[in-house]
Amino acid sequence: MRIGIPKEIKNNENRVAITPAGVMTLSQAGHTVYVESMAGLESSFTNEQYEEAGALIVQTATEAWNQDMVMKVKEPLPEEYTYFHEDLILFTYLHLAPEPELTKALIKSKVVAIAYETVQLSNNSLPLLTPMSEVAGRMASQIGAQFLEKPKGGRGILLSAIPGVNRGKVTIIGGGVVGTNAAKIAIGLGANVTIIDLNPERLRELDDIFGSSINTLMSNPLNIARELRESDLVIGAVLIPGAKAPKLVSEEVVKTMPEGSVIVDVAIDQGGIFETTDRITTHDNPTYSKHGVLHYAVANMPGAVPRTSTIGLTNVTIPYAVQIANKGYKQACMDDEALLKGINTLNGYVTYKAVAEAHNLDYRNVNDLLIN
Numbered sequence: 001m002r003i004g005i006p007k008e009i010k011n012n013e014n015r016v017a018i019t020p021a022g023v024m025t026l027s028q029a030g031h032t033v034y035v036e037s038m039a040g041l042e043s044s045f046t047n048e049q050y051e052e053a054g055a056l057i058v059q060t061a062t063e064a065w066n067q068d069m070v071m072k073v074k075e076p077l078p079e080e081y082t083y084f085h086e087d088l089i090l091f092t093y094l095h096l097a098p099e100p101e102l103t104k105a106l107i108k109s110k111v112v113a114i115a116y117e118t119v120q121l122s123n124n125s126l127p128l129l130t131p132m133s134e135v136a137g138r139m140a141s142q143i144g145a146q147f148l149e150k151p152k153g154g155r156g157i158l159l160s161a162i163p164g165v166n167r168g169k170v171t172i173i174g175g176g177v178v179g180t181n182a183a184k185i186a187i188g189l190g191a192n193v194t195i196i197d198l199n200p201e202r203l204r205e206l207d208d209i210f211g212s213s214i215n216t217l218m219s220n221p222l223n224i225a226r227e228l229r230e231s232d233l234v235i236g237a238v239l240i241p242g243a244k245a246p247k248l249v250s251e252e253v254v255k256t257m258p259e260g261s262v263i264v265d266v267a268i269d270q271g272g273i274f275e276t277t278d279r280i281t282t283h284d285n286p287t288y289s290k291h292g293v294l295h296y297a298v299a300n301m302p303g304a305v306p307r308t309s310t311i312g313l314t315n316v317t318i319p320y321a322v323q324i325a326n327k328g329y330k331q332a333c334m335d336d337e338a339l340l341k342g343i344n345t346l347n348g349y350v351t352y353k354a355v356a357e358a359h360n361l362d363y364r365n366v367n368d369l370l371i372n
């Protein structure tokens, strides 16, 4: 199979979809990998390293896109929709529920769109989302701590405090991978940490992991409102796979938060869980203030730590890419239930129910389309 790796074009998206090690694995399996010139540079991978591993370097995005399968990191931007063509296999993060235009463009061009974030194992875990959620979770507490500093616009709180002064209060809504990793760093920074989740079993697991270093709370509007009134930093970390994020924090509740407190809405890639995270921000201009609360809503947080993130991401994506390249997407998906769940669009239809519901589009069962 011919596999293209375009350079990412989103603001400060410094990751790349393959490392030289991934190129070598695919080349040794008999496939040809076309890497756009300089695609890996921000992750410290040079054209020469890719060539030594067996890649062909191409000078233009058009050449990288004009292959059987394209591997990317982030969802295509409108200027990339022109590269879509029938039966192109697109393997990348897509987050289609908040992206009606992208969804329509994929359907129109009959792209086989396999979303990293909906590949799901039988234990419900999301193997291609997990490493980036680990990165974003850990970053969320670091970033929140920075923006709490007065010169950055925050209320001037040191999360660890010092003896004789109250610790900073961090509330994390959603106790999955992002939430757990955010908690690890917030505890390390010395904050007073509360995790709110809807799943009682998950709250028990978190209690077992962190013991008395955290408080756990059931997710309901009353608990959220009470905690946020006194929080210095609130991290949004909820996910319903494939679906638009539920708006769990109303504008009225945000208004009650302390002046200069900080929201880091990691779930912004699925639309965000705060009524007030109504826009996506960028690494260039990461925050805005609303009701005196600083909002951070960057949808590609791991792009800021590309060396760690590119290696972490490709560690998990390459084995699936090898299956797709070796067997073709149909057989690979029929052989692997987890990968099958990754198909979001096929033959001009939406094949992921939560995405079809988000856009009021016709839904087709992927199995019916695969056997025809």
Ligand SMILES: NC(=O)C1=CN([C@@H]2O[C@H](COP(=O)(O)OP(=O)(O)OC[C@H]3O[C@@H](n4cnc5c(N)ncnc54)[C@H](O)[C@@H]3O)[C@@H](O)[C@H]2O)C=CC1
Binding pocket: 117, 129, 130, 132, 133, 134, 136, 173, 174, 175, 176, 177, 178, 179, 196, 197, 198, 199, 202, 219, 237, 238, 239, 240, 246, 248, 265, 266, 267, 268, 269, 270, 298, 299, 300, 301, 302
């Ligand atoms: N902005 C960025 O750069 C990045 C964003 N993300 C996003 O972060 C979000 C979280 O991802 P993960 O932690 O991997 O998901 P996860 O599936 O591991 O965890 C989600 C948690 O939310 C909980 N939950 C569901 N409904 C809830 C409710 N009503 N109230 C409270 N908790 C609820 C679930 O029980 C689960 O524990 C996703 O939207 C993901 O795409 C991930 C990586 C990077």
Ligand SMILES: CC(=O)C(=O)O
Binding pocket: 074, 093, 095, 117, 129, 132, 133, 269, 299, 300, 301, 302, 303
């Ligand atoms: C998960 C995701 O969208 C990211 O890592 O950018």
